[in-house]
Amino acid sequence: MTSEEELALYDLLREKKAVESLRSLVREATYEGGLYGLLGLSITNVAEFKEAVEVYKARDDPQKKKAKEPFGGVNLPRDAVVTQFGCIVSSEDRMELVKSIQSGSFEKLLRRPVDLTNASDDELQQHLGERVTMNGRFSLYGKVGPFILVGGRPIHLEPKGSFSWGEPYANFEGQDVRITGTLRYAHYGKSPPGALPEGRAKDHFYFEAETAQVTLTEK
Numbered sequence: 674m675t676s677e678e679e680l681a682l683y684d685l686l687r688e689k690k691a692v693e694s695l696r697s698l699v700r701e702a703t704y705e706g707g708l709y710g711l712l713g714l715s716i717t718n719v720a721e722f723k724e725a726v727e728v729y730k731a732r733d734d735p736q737k738k739k740a741k742e743p744f745g746g747v748n749l750p751r752d753a754v755v756t757q758f759g760c761i762v763s764s765e766d767r768m769e770l771v772k773s774i775q776s777g778s779f780e781k782l783l784r785r786p787v788d789l790t791n792a793s794d795d796e797l798q799q800h801l802g803e804r805v806t807m808n809g810r811f812s813l814y815g816k817v818g819p820f821i822l823v824g825g826r827p828i829h830l831e832p833k834g835s836f837s838w839g840e841p842y843a844n845f846e847g848q849d850v851r852i853t854g855t856l857r858y859a860h861y862g863k864s865p866p867g868a869l870p871e872g873r874a875k876d877h878f879y880f881e882a883e884t885a886q887v888t889l890t891e892k
Contacts, residue, residue, distance in 0.1 A: 807852055817829055
């Protein structure tokens with residue numbers, strides 16, 4: 674899932690006065706909001722970014738920090754911020770995140786991913802391991818788990834471990850969505866000669882569920 678703050682940043686970057694608004698976030702928004710401001714400046718104006726980093730690091734907000742959901746009611750450490758990547762929500766030290774932004778670790782997340790909605794299988798193979806986006810009809814009820822139907826073929830969402838397909842995903846059922854994430858391919862090979870027949874999944878493309886961003890497409 675994509676956070677509301679991240680979606681707002683994408684919109685902000687398209688505005689004519691984006692730099693001015695990003696500077697304001699760095700100075701006046703919550704610590705989390707200030708980080709979004711830094712991230713935006715890091716790709717729009719390097720000179721402003723360098724100055725903004727020092728402004729942000731010098732902030733010493735006096736109020737005791739109360740966590741928002743899902744840490745509601747919990748007192749986080751003074752310099753901790755709530756982060757969300759895909760569907761993974763956690764808390765991190767804000768200064769460590771500043772270092773990550775300075776190193777360019779998050780820059781690729783703001784670059785527009787290539788749209789592979791109309792791509793052939795051969796084209797999809799050329800983008801494995803890359804951050805891409807696709808539009809399709811969402812369903813929770815595929816043979817190997819949730820998927821979107823793109824051009825008549827299912828593109829799955831597969832977690833690496835245990836994963837909760839909660840209410841947000843249930844609300845997407847049967848809806849047209851956009852998924853952005855890392856594209857992978859599952860290849861199972863052929864059964865060895867003489868092997869007993871067994872039910873096995875077909876080779877298929879999929880997104881990593883933990884980091885995939887799913888949003889309803891505008892109608």
